[in-house]
Amino acid sequence: MNSTLFSTYAQDYDRLQPLRVEMYQFYHELALDMVPFDTDDEFRVLELGCGTGNFLQRVLEKFPKARCVSFDYSIEMLEHASQKLANYSDRTEFYQRDLHDGLPSELESFDLVSSFSTIHHLFDDNKIRLFREIYDVLRSDGWFFLIDPMSTRFDEDVFRQFRRRQHLRLDSRFKRAGADIKDAERINTMVSQISDDSPEKDRIARFTQHIEWLKDAGFRSIDHIWHLFMEHFIISRK
Numbered sequence: 001m002n003s004t005l006f007s008t009y010a011q012d013y014d015r016l017q018p019l020r021v022e023m024y025q026f027y028h029e030l031a032l033d034m035v036p037f038d039t040d041d042e043f044r045v046l047e048l049g050c051g052t053g054n055f056l057q058r059v060l061e062k063f064p065k066a067r068c069v070s071f072d073y074s075i076e077m078l079e080h081a082s083q084k085l086a087n088y089s090d091r092t093e094f095y096q097r098d099l100h101d102g103l104p105s106e107l108e109s110f111d112l113v114s115s116f117s118t119i120h121h122l123f124d125d126n127k128i129r130l131f132r133e134i135y136d137v138l139r140s141d142g143w144f145f146l147i148d149p150m151s152t153r154f155d156e157d158v159f160r161q162f163r164r165r166q167h168l169r170l171d172s173r174f175k176r177a178g179a180d181i182k183d184a185e186r187i188n189t190m191v192s193q194i195s196d197d198s199p200e201k202d203r204i205a206r207f208t209q210h211i212e213w214l215k216d217a218g219f220r221s222i223d224h225i226w227h228l229f230m231e232h233f234i235i236s237r238k
């Protein structure tokens, strides 16, 4: 067992993350609805930062011929994902990887690359390189689904008001679920204490920069599908 942030969090992730992140279920469902294939299509998905496999589970259930390859830094997250998706083991491959190192060179091509709440952990130069590698690994016309926190300019009062709302809503979600708010505080403390050189540290970049980097990587279309406060969903096409 390694003692990284997400490895420590892995066992509680499925219980706490949908309570911590207001729109967690919503954006996974939205992304699933946007998967551009018919139920019987054969296609390949690359998931970057699969966590406990929540998006993959939805894809594998809905599309019986989809095949998925996943990377994540945390071995414990990968273990949870592979246990949860044991019924789909003939269609899934899991690999431990620090995405600061980019993608392995020997990968085959994919129809869809998805990455939710992960790329913001990378240094900006590594985000830029990863976007280029994602472009390269996609088949022509392929799709890249990116959901991640990104910063935008807010009026200070608007920002403060939204933060206040977030705290109130967090509290009420935990109460409604009969969960202990101290669990959320424990995770937040772990996040705030993570060392500056950790590969899992939050390194949130501006929304407009992401758009520039995706353009520079070569994507021919970049659509902003949804956002709430700092969470953004962008679909790019090769």
Ligand SMILES: C[S@@+](CC[C@H](N)C(=O)[O-])C[C@H]1O[C@@H](n2cnc3c(N)ncnc32)[C@H](O)[C@@H]1O
Residues within 6 Å of the ligand: 006, 007, 017, 048, 049, 050, 051, 052, 053, 054, 055, 071, 072, 073, 074, 077, 097, 098, 099, 100, 115, 116, 117, 118, 121, 122, 199, 200, 201
């Ligand atoms: C907030 S979780 C999101 C997991 C999943 N995508 C989801 O939507 O539930 C962030 C994930 O990114 C992984 N991660 C963090 N830093 C990483 C890195 N440098 N390379 C690869 N994965 C990383 C963590 O282990 C964790 O599984």
